[in-house]
Amino acid sequence: MIFNTLYFLIVIILQILNNIECFNFGYVGEAAHYAKCLITECCGDKYIIGDxxxxxxxxxxxxxxxxxxxxxxxxxxxxxxxxxxxxxxxxxxxxxxxxxxxxxxxxxxxxxxxxxxxxxxxxxxxxxxxxxxxxxxxxxxxxxxxxxxxxxxxxxxxxxxxxxxxxxxxxxxxxxxxxxxxxxxxxxxxxxxxxxxxxxxxxxxxxxxxxxxxxxxxxxxxxxxxxxxxxxxxxxxxxxxxxxxxxxxxxxxxxxxxxxxFLPLEYDHVRSCIYTEFSLRGVSHFQERDILEVLEGVEWGPSPENLFSKTGCKRLSQKVAMITQKNYAPPLNDEL
Missing domain, CATH: 3.40.50.300 (P-loop containing nucleotide triphosphate hydrolases)
Structure with a gap:
């Protein structure tokens, strides 16, 4: 109930500020714009950061x-x-x-x-x-x-x-x-x-x-x-x-x-993608066997050079997630 009331008040305040801003009441309009930007995203450096x-x-x-x-x-x-x-x-x-x-x-x-x-x-x-x-x-x-x-x-x-x-x-x-x-x-x-x-x-x-x-x-x-x-x-x-x-x-x-x-990705690039996927999941001490297990699912081409991953790094995330769960996640607690 309190949340719904608060949400309703915010919507009303934003509507009032929008109306003041649209009619451009000089300093009052500028103040309304400033106040609105404290509550919600607006067009300006605060939200369009260009970092x-x-x-x-x-x-x-x-x-x-x-x-x-x-x-x-x-x-x-x-x-x-x-x-x-x-x-x-x-x-x-x-x-x-x-x-x-x-x-x-x-x-x-x-x-x-x-x-x-x-x-x-x-x-x-x-x-x-x-x-x-x-x-x-x-x-x-x-x-x-x-x-x-x-x-x-x-x-x-x-x-x-x-x-x-x-x-x-x-x-x-x-x-x-x-x-x-x-x-x-x-x-x-x-x-x-x-x-x-x-x-x-x-x-x-x-x-x-x-x-x-x-x-x-x-x-x-x-x-x-x-x-x-x-x-x-x-x-x-x-x-x-x-x-x-x-x-x-x-x-x-x-x-x-x-x-x-965007050039096709080679073996070393795919390995780097795998390292990043493990790091994103908080696994810093993964094993070479983990890398090789992920690489088993990668197809290479074109023949005869077989230089490139046919899917780049696109399918690696789920494979790394599965290996992380299998080898590094704590065991499930079976107790109810």
Missing amino acids: LRRLRSTLDKQLFGQNLAKEVVLNAIRAHWENDFSQKALTLSFHGPPGTGKNYVSRMIVDSLYKEGSKSQYVHHFQGRIQFPKEDQADIYKENIYLWIKGNITKCEKQLFIFDEVDKMPSAVLNGIKPIIDYHDTVEKVDYRKSIFIFLSNTGSSLINDHYISLWKSGKKRRDIKLKDFEKLIAAGAFNEKGGFHHSDTIKSNLIDHYIP
Whole structure:
């Protein structure tokens, strides 16, 4: 009863503060905005923290085998975030096989830029096969996504939009955001230039794998690979392969700022992922036999080199959890 009453009072107070703020009663409006921000998330530095040091530290400690992606992501976001005169919204397109870190890096970005992380009202996550399942409704999706983004940016300019499974989306949907990510000061009196768009896709995975193998065979070390080795390849693959970028206006008009390859993971990278999974569960003195047991479930390819994990680090978490439970958890108490 007390909790319900308290909740009701908070809702009423927030509504009053919102009304005062909306009518912009000078100092009273500013005070109302300040008071509201003490209670709930609002558009400002208190909640949109932009902690780039945290982002760099997290990438360094928890991302394996993706030095190229790490460098491009950090520099691109820092250049955009610290620039008050950006010409357009920042657009990053992550490409690569499953389990190589695309979603993982997205979460790191979210947690570093927004105090509330993925729960922030300024972070929006779209799943291709869930939000945009039907090809024949692409025009409806296109209009809805434009209006949705416009409505949110009107409330706060520094927002993050993540489109996952772009390869599962109808090809025309992303054309709806072309005006938003183009080089405009405003579109229908809305300024989108401080926002960030991240696109996640398996598109181009085979091209990335094959090209990396050819670079490896030529003697080029992973650490020496540059963005220019992959960017045109990925853009061409995304444009021509079935999915959200297929013949997309966003690619035709050169509106994707960076095509970022997530390279297939090798043996040492997978081992590092396993170490991290054990550490996250508080197991610091695990045995080599534990590592080997997890590795037994990893498939390697392509033949004949068998250099890469076919699923990256994607399936390791549950395997480590099971081994941790089996070998390191206290025994169950059978007594009732």
